[in-house]
Amino acid sequence: MLEELIVFTTVVEQSSLNKASKLLNLSQPALSRKIVKLEEEWGVALFNRNGKKLELTRVGHEAYLYALEQRQRHQNFLQSVSRFKAANRSTITLGASLTTLQTTLPPLVTALMNNYPDMEVKLLTGKTHEIVSYVREKKVDIGVIASSISESGLKCIPLFQDHLELVVPRGHELADGGPVAMGDLNDRSMIIFSKGTWYRKLIDEVFVRYGIIPDVRMEIDSFEAIVRLLPTCKSATLLPKSYLRKQLLKDNDLVTLPMKELEQTRRETCLIYGSKTNLSSEIKEWVNDIRSHLIQVLTI
Structure with a gap:
């Protein structure tokens, strides 16, 4: 019924079937059928038809107010859904050096976006010791560095060996x-x-x-x-x-x-993140899968 109500309010606001038809991208016969459907469902006439001129009946005025209320409620609902989706959209910040950016990061990010296309990825670059600091200070969620480190509070996952x-x-x-x-x-x-x-x-x-x-x-x-x-x-x-x-x-x-x-x-490229970092379940799953994916991609 929502579609018919939107058609109805548009006809009232445009005061013309022709204008409403163009605005809604519907043919006039299709638009008229939707109005008739409402009238048959409610068992009342919504318009007095005098040639091409349309005038709302008394109940038509009441129907228009009701339709406006339903349209507004629908718009409010869509806005709520949009805010909910935005609030729940996963975001990950990656840190990588310039050289790692040119070698490892492209297939790594590709794998991430293929699995989680709605995820927002941010990037912060720096030298290896800077990336380690960014992870430690929680400026980035995950760092990709061309070395293996052993540091309290950080997890280091070997990805592949390079030379x-x-x-x-x-x-x-x-x-x-x-x-x-x-x-x-x-x-x-x-x-x-x-x-x-x-x-x-x-x-x-x-x-x-x-x-x-x-x-x-x-x-x-x-x-x-x-x-x-x-x-x-x-x-x-x-x-x-x-x-x-x-x-x-x-x-x-x-x-x-x-x-x-x-x-x-030979040098080992590793992925690092804080042992107390609250990574989402999606990111944790990706971390577990990325090593085998990179080995496959980088050997092609």
């Missing part, structure tokens, strides 16, 4: 099919990640360990920029395995070259 890989453009002289050793990088044209991240720290450590002094052409804080510049500069780089999807390499005409020395740069 650096040598990446060169297809056709590069190192990509001739022969084995590549660390010494081959000495005085080699390279683009490497900017200082201040664990990736750069690993790179510097491995270069020092093997006495390598590369010809560093650029230092950039974006994996995407490095990947795009490699073919142009005909340079090599070291990037985390978790970033190097097969399609990414194919699209940029790049190849990875195995190096035993780089397997020693």
Whole structure:
């Protein structure tokens, strides 16, 4: 009946079947049938019809007041439902470093949104030690860091292990099919990640360990920029395995070259949150499932 009441009030307020028909996007015959349905249900005439002119009957006036009340109650109910849904909409704040943002976070957030499409996700970036502080201070619900920590009051869940890989453009002289050793990088044209991240720290450590002094052409804080510049500069780089999807390499005409020395740069990416943090049941379920999902995605 609500639909008929809305049609009725619209006809009264527009004082015209034609105007009400256009406003409601209904044909005039369909609109007239709804008015007739009300009249038959109540057993009274709501309008006096004088040609195209419509005038409310006495009971029609009473019906209009009743219809207005029902329309307002319906609108109030819809507003209440909207407020309820907004109040109960889950929100999660994630913290991640710039490098983690480029590698782990995209598939992680994708998995979260696929399972909980109505969830609102907020993001706060920073360096690893800053993300740990954000979690400790409850500025973020969950942090994703490229290291394993052991700290009272925080839970640390290993997600996957990562290590650096040598990446060169297809056709590069190192990509001739022969084995590549660390010494081959000495005085080699390279683009490497900017200082201040664990990736750069690993790179510097491995270069020092093997006495390598590369010809560093650029230092950039974006994996995407490095990947795009490699073919142009005909340079090599070291990037985390978790970033190097097969399609990414194919699209940029790049190849990875195995190096035993780089397997020693292994690092564990972890998810951290406060042991006393009140995570919703949805988030707890997602935390339990995300590790296997990431392992599957990052090995493609």
